[in-house]
Amino acid sequence: MSIKIENLTYIYMEGTPFEKKALDNVNINIKDGEFVALIGHTGSGKSTLIQHINGLLKPKSGRIIVEDTDITKKNVKLSSIRKKVGLVFQYPEYQLFEETIEKDIAFGPINLGLNEEEVNKRIKRAMKIVGLDYETYKSKSPFDLSGGQKRRVAIAGVVAMEPKVLILDEPTAGLDPKARDDIYNKIQDLRKEYNMTIILVSHSMEDVAKFADKILVMHEGKCILKGKPSDVFSNTDTLESVGLAVPEVTYLVKRLKQKGFNISQNIYTVEQAKKELYNVLKSEGIIK
Template identity: 80%
Template sequence: MSIKIENLTHIYMKGTPFEKKAIDNVTLEIKDGEFIALIGHTGSGKSTLIQHINGLLKPDSGKIIIDNVDITSKNIKLSNIRKKVGLVFQYPEYQLFEETVEKDIAFGPKNLGLGEEEINSKVRRAMNIVGLDYKKYKDKSPFELSGGQKRRVAIAGVVAMEPKVLILDEPTAGLDPKGRDDILSNIVDLHREYNMTIILVSHSMEDVAKVASRILVMHNGKCILDGEPAKVFKEIDTLESVGLAVPQVTYLVKRLRDKGFNISEDIFTVEQAKKELLKVLKK
């Protein structure tokens, strides 16, 4: 399901001394099945942008066309759009409320009016894909779980509705290294299993490098960079000028190249660096 954003502008507190243009004439297209990373410093406009894609905010001007439907037009039924575009907010575990894991994940599918058998099937599938054993966790209270497990339950609750687009706002925020890796692995599995379009909002260049096939960089409400990780991470000066960076391993590779090591400059994950360095050492 493609997403077309045309000349999108959003202004907070318009007409007041605190007026701020959060989105400034942004135009871009996200194709069906893409894995997008949306990055930018705090206040860059990325959170405002994703709330427009889900229909939570209305733009001051511009259009958002999802599945050939302009969701900014009058009389549009946004509940139908939100069935197709799932949004997982930052720290989604604070939104858990049911007495068991199964009931919490089943809440969304029930609201879609599905039958019990189909709901159960979707809950089981969603729990499996986020790494929660159904029999072990279905009757547990979500409030008894660890932070990482709560995060998985919250993500599974959105995934169980099987949206065509899944937006995740800082899904690894506040987790320990293992929890971060587990959640990222689950998101990659989601993309593969459901073939859904993923939009991942993150501050972590390392996270982005591991999973995304395309990166959008926001700054002052504009999209200033757009491309594959190898292309975007070559723009070190531009990224640093807006308070961002490239993955640490990319800085290491740059230093090694400066010292005369014949290694590829298109390296932005530890795994890529490991393979490249082993090649060099074997020569």
């Protein structure tokens, strides 16, 4: 599902002494099936932006076109939009409330008016794709799980509604490295299984470099950079000027180049660096 955002502006507490322009004339295009990362510091407008995409917030001005529907128009049924655009908030485990995992995941599909057979089918499919065995976990309380497992249950609850767009706000916040990798691998599986458009809000340059097709950089309510990871991360000075940075491995590669290694500077992931260093060392006869 494609999303087009045109001249989007949003103002918090307009007309009060605390007025703040949270979004300032934002223009963004997201293609069907893209994996898009949204990065920027706290207060840059990331969370405000994603809450507009499924109609939780109404803009001061501008348009948001989800597929062929302008959701900013009057009389648009936002409930139908929210069936297509799933939003997983930061720390989604705080949204868990049912006594069993099965019931928690079933909540969304039941509210879609699906029959029991279809609800059960969706529960099992969602649990499988997030890596939770149905028979093992269906009757467990979600509150007895680890942080990473709770996060997966919360994601499964949204996935079971089978949205065409999945928005994830810092899905790995507070998790250890292993749980972070596990969540990101499951998100990749989700994209393949459901052919979803993914919008990921993250602070981790390493994560977005590894997974995203496109990166959008927010700063003070504006989208200041957009494009493929290689395009965005080539703007090191701009990123550093707003307190961001390129992935750490990119700085390492630059230092190696300064020391005389014949190595490409367009490296943004550890996997790319390993492959490039292996080829360089082999070509210079350091390794066979």
